[in-house]
Every structure is written in C-alpha cells, then in structure tokens.
Amino acid sequence: MTDSDAELGEDVLLDIYRRMVLIHRTDEKFRALITGGELQIIYYSPRGQEMVAAATMAALRADDYLVTTYRGLHDQVAKGVPLPELWAEYAGKVSGTCKGKGGPMHITHPNSGVMVTTGIVGAGLPIANGLALATQLSGEDKVTLCSFGDGASNIGAFHEALNMAAVWRLPVIFLCQNNLFGEHTAFALSTGAKQVVDRADSYGMRGVQVNGNDAWEMYAAASEAAARARTGQGPTLIEAKTFRFMGHVLGDTSHYIPKEQMAAAKAADPVPGFRRLLIERQVPESALDEIDLDVRARVEAAAAFALADAYPDVREIRRDVFKAELAA
Amino acid sequence: MSVETITFGQASNMAMDEAMAADERVIILGEDVADDQGGGVWKATLGLSAKYGTQRVRSTPIAEQAIVGAAVGAALLGYRPVAEIMLMNFITVGMDQLVNHAAKLRFMSGGQSSVPLTIRTASGPGRGFGGQHSDMLEAWFAHVPGLKVVTASSPADAKGLLLACIEDDDPCIFIENTATYRAAGPAPNPGLRLPLGRAHVVRAGSDISLIGYGRPIGDALAVAEDLAKEGIFCEVVDLRTIAPFDRETILTSVAKTRRAVIVHEAVREFGVGAEIASLIHEELFGELKAPCQRVGASFSAVPFSPPLEQAYMVGRAKIEQAARSILN
Numbered sequence: 001m002t003d004s005d006a007e008l009g010e011d012v013l014l015d016i017y018r019r020m021v022l023i024h025r026t027d028e029k030f031r032a033l034i035t036g037g038e039l040q041i042i043y044y045s046p047r048g049q050e051m052v053a054a055a056t057m058a059a060l061r062a063d064d065y066l067v068t069t070y071r072g073l074h075d076q077v078a079k080g081v082p083l084p085e086l087w088a089e090y091a092g093k094v095s096g097t098c099k100g101k102g103g104p105m106h107i108t109h110p111n112s113g114v115m116v117t118t119g120i121v122g123a124g125l126p127i128a129n130g131l132a133l134a135t136q137l138s139g140e141d142k143v144t145l146c147s148f149g150d151g152a153s154n155i156g157a158f159h160e161a162l163n164m165a166a167v168w169r170l171p172v173i174f175l176c177q178n179n180l181f182g183e184h185t186a187f188a189l190s191t192g193a194k195q196v197v198d199r200a201d202s203y204g205m206r207g208v209q210v211n212g213n214d215a216w217e218m219y220a221a222a223s224e225a226a227a228r229a230r231t232g233q234g235p236t237l238i239e240a241k242t243f244r245f246m247g248h249v250l251g252d253t254s255h256y257i258p259k260e261q262m263a264a265a266k267a268a269d270p271v272p273g274f275r276r277l278l279i280e281r282q283v284p285e286s287a288l289d290e291i292d293l294d295v296r297a298r299v300e301a302a303a304a305f306a307l308a309d310a311y312p313d314v315r316e317i318r319r320d321v322f323k324a325e326l327a328a
Numbered sequence: 329m330s331v332e333t334i335t336f337g338q339a340s341n342m343a344m345d346e347a348m349a350a351d352e353r354v355i356i357l358g359e360d361v362a363d364d365q366g367g368g369v370w371k372a373t374l375g376l377s378a379k380y381g382t383q384r385v386r387s388t389p390i391a392e393q394a395i396v397g398a399a400v401g402a403a404l405l406g407y408r409p410v411a412e413i414m415l416m417n418f419i420t421v422g423m424d425q426l427v428n429h430a431a432k433l434r435f436m437s438g439g440q441s442s443v444p445l446t447i448r449t450a451s452g453p454g455r456g457f458g459g460q461h462s463d464m465l466e467a468w469f470a471h472v473p474g475l476k477v478v479t480a481s482s483p484a485d486a487k488g489l490l491l492a493c494i495e496d497d498d499p500c501i502f503i504e505n506t507a508t509y510r511a512a513g514p515a516p517n518p519g520l521r522l523p524l525g526r527a528h529v530v531r532a533g534s535d536i537s538l539i540g541y542g543r544p545i546g547d548a549l550a551v552a553e554d555l556a557k558e559g560i561f562c563e564v565v566d567l568r569t570i571a572p573f574d575r576e577t578i579l580t581s582v583a584k585t586r587r588a589v590i591v592h593e594a595v596r597e598f599g600v601g602a603e604i605a606s607l608i609h610e611e612l613f614g615e616l617k618a619p620c621q622r623v624g625a626s627f628s629a630v631p632f633s634p635p636l637e638q639a640y641m642v643g644r645a646k647i648e649q650a651a652r653s654i655l656n
Contacts, residue, residue, distance in 0.1 A: 067401075096438070097437075097438070097440075098436060098437045098438035098440065099438030099439070100438070101435060101436060101437075101438045102436040102437060102438065103436075106436040106437070108433070108436070108437035108438075108440050108441055109440075110440055110441070115401075115404055115405075115441070116401075116404070116429070116433065116441075118428070118429065119428075120424055120428050120429075123397070123424055123425065123428065123429060125397070126393050126394045126396070126397020126398060126400070126401070126425060127397045127398075127400050127401040127404070127425070127429060128401060129394065129397060129398045129401060130397060130398040130399060130400055130401015130402040130403070130404070130405075130409075131401040131402070131404060131405055132401070133398055133401065133402050133407075134401065134402040134404075134405035134406070134407050135405070137355070137383060137384075137402075137407070138405075144401075156393060157393045157394075157397070157424070160389070160391035160393045160394035160397075161393075161394055161397065163389055163391065163394070164388065164389055164391060164394040164398065167389065168386075316438075319439065320434050320435040320437075320438060320439040321434070321435055321473045321474055322434070322474065322476070322498045322572070323434070323442065323497045323498055
C-alpha cells in the first residue's frame with residue numbers, strides 16, 4: 001500500500017496542477033489545429049491520462065531521465081521540454097528539439113531528461129535499463145522512468161527488460177499507463193494476467209497499482225519508487241490505471257469502446273476533477289485561474305511559433321546519419 | 329605483448345583490454361562474458377572481468393533485446409558498451425534495438441544523441457553448426473543508415489579494427505568468424521587501430537580485382553598466388569569496413585584492372601556484392617573489359633550435412649572459376 005493519504009503541500013499540488021493544465025491545453029491546441037487543417041501530423045492524444053504524467057514528473061527531479069512512447073506528449077510536457085521547441089518538433093520545423101527530424105513520435109531533449117521517445121511498442125524498456133545501468137555505474141543518484149502502455153506489457157522486450165532490471169537492481173521505474181486498450185483491443189482480450197502489476201512478482205520486482213487519475217496516489221507511488229531506486233533498492237513496476245478519451249490515433253472514433261465505459265471514464269476525468277478537489281481543499285481559485293491564464297498564453301505562443309517556424313534545409317538528410325556528415 | 333603471433337580471438341581480447349584500460353566508460357555485456365561464466369563461449373573476454381571487475385564486464389541473461397537495449401541506453405549517457413552477441417543469428421532477437429534505435433537515434437534526435445556502442449558477433453559456415461548458427465547477415469546491417477559494419481581478414485586487422493569500432497562515436501557491428509577464430513597471424517603492435525571506412529589493398533595486381541572481406545580474403549590471396557604462376561596478376565582488395573565502404577579504393581583498383589570479382593561468404597543474392605558491382609558498373613561501365621562477377625554462398629539455409637555445407641560455401645575453386653570466366 002502506498003502512502004496515498006499523505007497530504008501534499010500546496011506548492012506540490014499547484015506544481016501538479018500546472019503540469020496537468022499545460023498538458024491539457026497543449027493537447028487541446030494540437031487537436032484544434034489538426035482538425036482545423038492547420039497542421040498535418042500524426043497525433044496520439046494523451047487526453048484522459050494527464051494526471052499520470054503530471055503527478056509522476058512532479059515527484060521526480062528535473063535531472064532524472066525519461067523514456068517514453070509515441071503517446072508521450074503528456075510525459076514530455078510534464079518532464080519540462082520547452083514548449084516552443086516541443087511544438088516545433090511536432091510540426092517538423094527547424095527549431096524543433098530534433099531539428100524536425102524526429103517528429104511527434106521521436107522527441108528527444110536531453111536537457112529535460114527526455115532521452116528517447118520510441119514508436120516501437122515496448123522498445124523503451126530495455127533502453128531505460130541501459131540509462132539506469134549508466135547512472136548505477138557512475139554512482140549518480142538519478143532515476144530513469146520508463147513510460148509505456150498496457151499493450152507493451154505483452155511484448156517480449158517487457159519481459160527481457162524487467163528480468164534484467166531485477167537481476168541488476170537497476171534504478172529504474174517502469175510506469176505502465178494502463179488505459180485499458182492496446183490500439184483497438186481491450187485489455188482483457190489481449191492479456192492473460194488480470195492486471196499488469198501481477199507480473200512484477202514473477203520478476204522478483206516490487207509492483208504497485210494505483211489510480212493514475214488520482215494525484216495523491218500517483219505522486220506517492222512515483223515518489224516512493226524513485227526514493228527506492230535512488231537508494232539502491234532496485235526497480236519498481238507501477239501500474240497506473242487510467243483511460244484514453246480520444247482513441248488510439250487522432251481520428252479514431254473509438255467505436256470499439258462500449259459507450260458506458262467511455263461515459264464512466266469521462267465522469268472520472270482527472271482534469272476538472274483535480275481542480276474541483278483543490279478548490280474543496282481550500283486552494284485559492286485565483287491561484288488556479290492565474291495558472292490557467294499563464295498556460296493558455298504559453299501554449300498559444302508556442303503554437304504560433306511552431307506554425308511560423310521554417311522547415312529544415314533538405315541538406316539535413318545527410319547530417320546525423322553518422323557523426324560525420326555524408327558526402328553529397 | 330611480446331608474442332609473435334595471435335589468434336583472431338586473442339586479437340579481440342587485446343582490443344577490448346586496451347580499450348578498457350584507456351577508458352573506464354568501456355564496458356562489456358553479453359552471455360557468459362565474465363570469467364566465472366567462462367569468459368564467453370569464444371573465450372574472447374577471458375581475463376577481462378578479473379582485470380576490470382564484473383561491474384564493467386557483465387554476464388547477462390540470454391536476452392538479446394535486453395542486451396542490445398542496455399547497450400543503447402548506456403551509450404546514450406556516454407558509455408562505450410561492447411555487447412557480445414554470441415552468434416550472428418541471435419541478433420535477430422535484438423534487431424529492433426539495433427535497427428530502430430541504435431542506428432536511428434542520432435538522426436531522429438537531430439544530432440543530440442550519440443550511440444557509441446559496438447556489437448561483437450561471430451558467424452560463418454563451415455563448422456557444422458547448421459542453419460541457425462552460421463548465417464552471414466552483414467548485408468542486413470549494411471542496408472541500415474546509421475550502422476557501421478566491420479570485419480577483419482587477419483588477427484592484426486581484427487585488433488586494429490575492433491579498437492577503432494569501440495572508439496568510434498557511431499554504432500558498429502564487428503563480425504568475427506567462427507571457423508577462423510583460432511587461426512593465428514602476425515601480432516600487431518600495441519596501440520594499433522585501423523581507420524574505419526578504408527579498404528586495404530592486400531596484394532597489388534594489374535589484371536583483375538578480387539574484392540571481398542573477412543575469411544574469403546585468404547582464399548582470394550591463394551587464388552592470386554596460383555594465377556600469378558600463369559602470368560595473371562590479381563589485385564586483392566579487403567574492404568575491412570563493409571559499410572560505409574571505401575568507394576575510392578574500389579574504383580581506383582578496378583579502373584586499373586578493368587575486371588572485378590566480388591566475393592563474400594553470405595548468400596550471393598541481394599548481398600553486399602550486388603552493391604559493389606552496381607557501383608563499379610555505374611562509375612566504370614565503359615572501361616570494363618567484362619561484367620563484374622559475384623561469388624557468394626548458395627541461396628539456401630546453411631546446410632548441416634558436410635558435403636552440402638561444402639557445396640554451399642564459397643572457396644578457392646569458385647573464386648578462381650569466376651576470375652577465369654572474365655579473363656577471356
């Protein structure tokens with residue numbers, strides 16, 4: 001059992017709130033521009049999963065490492081990737097984090113600790129082990145967080161990586177954001193285990209399941225896992241139960257999700273829910289409004305920056321294949 | 329070292345030893361690589377864990393995705409992992425990590441990420457290992473932008489090339505040959521490193537270029553010796569680096585001899601030989617006295633039964649036959 005009832009200070013709550021709103025506004029703006037025809041990109045919305053990332057990243061240090069997946073916008077924003085560069089990368093523009101060469105599925109920003117964003121389900125876990133191995137060898141107390149979905153828990157890389165992390169007691173946190181669907185297939189149809197967390201035992205690893213939409217539970221689980229990792233107590237598998245509201249890829253009608261299930265999930269939407277809880281706990285509404293306004297302005301500015309930014313020079317296709325530029 | 333000759337296996341050991349002594353970021357991962365587990369099935373790492381410790385020379389689970397992934401992650405943080413993949417066919421299990429991640433992370437990150445890892449892997453027909461322990465798969469890797477593919481035709485070259493791979497900032501695949509692992513050759517001077525991307529004219533000649541890499545270079549030299557007795561002078565070109573290969577040395581040689589035979593142990597179809605033959609035809613078509621010939625293994629799985637395996641393999645007779653076929 002995590003220490004989920006522990007009260008969090010107002011500074012932590014506002015930090016989580018700011019990250020959550022930043023994710024929410026960024027996602028809303030992306031969807032508006034894409035559906036409005038102003039931006040043509042492949043897009044995997046994190047709508048519904050905001051709290052998992054907001055609370056988890058608030059519990060980590062800025063210099064901790066993150067490996068995430070193609071549905072990674074919430075993780076990247078919450079980890080602190082600067083918005084203008086993030087937006088420009090999603091748009092394929094030259095000022096993007098990766099000069100526009102990675103795109104929405106491949107955000108890298110080492111200054112924020114975002115080391116890899118992979119488009120291959122499950123592939124991040126073995127790499128996260130390597131990052132954790134590096135910090136273990138060099139004696140740093142950094143933690144590597146590897147974020148992935150429930151679908152990834154059925155691929156071989158998951159098994160190989162959890163086993164190796166347990167054997168080597170690596171300072172890594174495996175965060176399974178269980179949104180109950182892998183592409184269009186429901187969790188129960190694709191997964192023999194009743195819950196992902198049950199698999200931790202079989203690797204001799206600590207496992208924790210939380211309501212990922214609950215800031216207190218999520219923050220406590222991530223904090224505890226990080227503290228254990230930093231002090232040589234090895235890896236943790238966290239299963240954060242959540243839901244995705246916009247289907248697999250933007251444009252997906254979610255026809256395969258029962259209406260009642262979607263309605264129940266939306267009733268538990270963490271974005272308005274957390275705001276409500278904060279107000280109930282006497283957090284001044286003015287403080288929340290101030291964050292909302294600031295975030296809105298930042299997102300608008302970042303989007304405008306990305307739309308106005310130039311595309312990279314075509315010579316970039318010869319650069320970064322190897323360290324030395326390819327001959328023309 | 330004062331020994332006069334060393335084997336290919338000792339050459340690999342020497343390269344890793346020198347690299348580890350010079351740079352504490354060099355680490356070794358692989359199945360059984362530490363001394364307690366035997367120093368690897370090929371004994372190439374024997375003695376290194378005693379010298380550098382089992383933190384830096386780590387025996388791993390039999391899990392190639394986890395091994396390559398851990399190497400990728402550690403490399404992203406500045407380590408120089410040398411991962412032993414016991415046999416080349418086993419890299420198929422780790423192919424996602426190698427092709428989608430190691431090879432592409434520099435490019436997809438716009439140059440922010442560097443993956444200075446080396447994969448050492450052994451293969452080659454002729455030892456009765458059958459269809460899943462003997463394939464030469466270098467063309468697969470050569471086809472992937474971002475990977476360097478290297479192999480040696482002598483122990484001294486092996487030492488110099490492997491050391492260059494470990495010190496290189498791009499991911500390198502260093503291919504060792506199971507059939508010649510214990511073959512000996514003149515020992516290199518300590519500190520020898522050979523530049524990647526440069527071919528080596530092993531024997532000069534004027535009438536025909538025999539171009540290859542790895543084990544068949546020995547056969548090509550024997551054929552050159554035989555034909556010289558008839559007044560036919562072969563130039564033998566060892567690519568050393570298969571990808572990216574040395575265009576200039578190949579074209580300079582064939583511009584002189586105006587005939588070329590390309591030889592490799594991998595199956596002929598869709599192999600490295602096709603790429604080199606195309607280059608020669610594109611650049612020197614009007615100057616050639618005959619079309620390029622390719623010598624490669626038969627288009628089948630590597631057979632077990634000895635006469636079948638012999639028939640499958642390239643060898644002196646096939647190289648000589650190809651050479652004679654274009655000598656009028």
